[in-house]
Amino acid sequence: MYSVLIFALIATTALARPKTSSHGQCQKVNNVKQTYFGYPDNSPPGPGIAYTQCGRSVAGGTGTYSDPLTLATANGELETCEVVYSYHLRKYLRHEDDCEACGNDWTSGIWHVDVWIGSNSVNGGQDQIDCEDTLTVGNQIILRNPPSNLPVDSTALYSYQAYPSCRTDHTYTAWNASSSC
Secondary structure, eight states: OHHHHHHHHHHHHHHHSOBOOTTOSOEEEEEEEEEEEOGGGSSSSSSBOSOGGGSOSBSOOOSSSSSOEEEEEOBTTBOTTBEEEETTTTEEEEEEEEOHHHHHHHHTTOOEEEEEOSOSSOOOHHHHHHHHHHHOOSEEEEEESOOTTSOOOOOOSEEOSSSOEEOGGGOOSOOOGGGOO
16 A cells, blocks of 8 residues: 555656656757637637646646646647747746647648637637737747746736736747856
């Protein structure tokens, strides 16, 4: 019985720990198409994710290393449950869902990640979709196997507090090369 408890503890700890890619070293990836999705345009609409083995059953996160935002992408682009860092958002992201448009781009050799914004219990409707479109600006840089101590802005990009708001003021155009790989 004691060995069963130890095995359960090890298995639980492994699920909670952020997964890195099999490449092992921190790697900067340039020219990544970064788009956004949420409750109203998830497929099907709602907070469901494809990979619940990453440690949660619905999309979410705050963007910290220990609580990364849900990321959707193409099969094979990132490993399931892999954690990356977005300079544009100053947030950690975890591959927990699939993205059909990302798959089409990946087949053409284009990196594409889709980042969850908003609530996992409230449908922001067209206002949220408009926010997603506003946040989508050009290609971005992501880090694979990022260090765990990079700057983080845990402000929600789409907020329901008091009134719906799109937080474009919490995106960043410059990145500091010294806080890289």
